[in-house]
Amino acid sequence: MKLTIIGGSKGTGAKLASLAQAAGHEVTVLSRSGQGPEGVRVLTGDAGDPSAAASAVAGADAVVVTVGGAKGNPRHRAAVTRSVIEAMKKEGVQRLMVQSSLGAGDSGKQMPAPLRVAMKVALAKPLADHNEQEAAVQKSGLAWTIVRPTGLTDKEPAGSWQALQTSQEGTLRGSIPRADLAACMLELLEDPASVGKAVGVSS
Template identity: 60%
Template sequence: MKIVIVGGSRGTGARLASLAQGEGHEVTVLSRSGSTVASGVETLKGDAADPEVAARAVAGADAVVVTVGGAKGTSRQRSAVTRAVVAAMQEAGVRRLVVQSSLGAGASAAQMPALVRVLTRVVLASALADHDEQESVVVRSDLDWTIVRPAGLTNGPTTGDWTARELTEGAKGFGSIPRGDLAACLLRVLEDDSTVGRALGVSNR
């Protein structure tokens, strides 16, 4: 599969790029820095919120994963990038999209304990508003999308033990997850057509 990772020069995106490349996928990473991620991974430098940059990146892809974080001095970077990527995919006829959001975005706040939910909305108000807008862009698209909402991200060792679930029957998803486990989850979700049209909370619990 030819996979384009937007925002994959570091963090979860870089781990996903290395993992996917190691499993035989053809991987391209688009980032502002254009930093080399791993041997065999193609790197592109540019701002994915620029429609022309996004169009060049997704051309010929089988699937796109958006793992972009917030940019300094920009309050809506995630949603701006996702909007440009979605438009580029629609124009190019690329269907499969996986987007990394955050637990607490959209209706998933109900998966968090009440006190944590309130504190999160205060401390991360700007970031969650960006994720809310990002998710809205994705859901309104006609693409084959999946939204992945990790709990608290850590740089701890990869465990290989994670759970992804929808907001159903009062399921609780609060906890944490190392970036390595989130990367593994994103790749499995990307390869699983049964996750299309679903928003999944993911943690080590």
Template identity: 65%
Template sequence: MKITIIGGSQGTGAELARLASAAGHEVTVLSRSGSAPAGARSITGSATDPASAAAAVTGADAVVVTVGGAKGVRHQRAAVTAEIVTAMEQAGVRRLVVQSSLGAGDSARQLPGVLRWITPLLLASPLADHNAQEAAVMSSGLDWTIVRPTGLTRKPSTGAWTALEVGQPGTLRGTITRADLAAYLLQVVQDPSTIGAAIGISNS
């Protein structure tokens, strides 16, 4: 499978690139730094630049967006995602998986205990960015899945997580390792049953 990762030079995106390459997938990483894990093809550029976005997604079977915010840039995640959606539509690439955050949309109810109330207050600005990001995804005609992790950690993989759509019984815990989130993203990108779903995830 040809997988393009937007923001794959570090963090969850880099974890995903390593896992996907090790599993035999053909991985392309678009980042401003131009760095990528071993085994992945690197494209240097900004994902908000139409030419860079087009070069990254053309020919892909699936695109995964894992970008974070940018200092001093309002709604960076939303701007990147909107440009990638446009590039995918123009290139005829349909499968899109986007890393958002638990608390976006109507997902705060999935948070445990007091986090349900304080997260929307403490993370108001990034959640507003994620809300705009999710709106761009949901209004597209693509085969999309949104994954909403809880707080990210750099701890080793546990191999165990809980993934829930809003409305499913249960709540999530407060954190998930980047390695486990990357493993789940790799599962989702290959699973057509997740198309059209927004899924919260934490370690079990």
């Protein structure tokens, strides 16, 4: 699979890039810093720029957006995601995965009860960005999957995780190592049954 990761210079995106590359996939990373894991193709650019986004997704089988927030731009994730969606349509690329956050959309009920109120207050601005991002994805007409992790850590991976849709019973735990999230994302990316689904993920 030819995989493009938007925002793969660090964090979950970098973990996913390394994992996919080790699994034999051809990985391209687009980042503003021009940095990325060893062994992957790295492009320097801002995915909010239509030409940079088009260059990054051209020829890809799938695109994953893992960008974080940006200082001075409270809707950075949404803006980048819209740019990537338009680039994918232009280049004829259909498969899209976006890293959102638990609490976005209809996923609040999946959060551990003690965290629900606190997280809504503490993460109000990021969640508003993610809500706008998710809305753009769901209206895109692409073959999308939204992944909503709980709190991210750099702990050693356990090699297992919980993945729940909001239609399923149960709540998720409060955190997940980035490496486990990346492994989950790669698994979902390769699963046709995940298309059109939003999945909450925790340890």
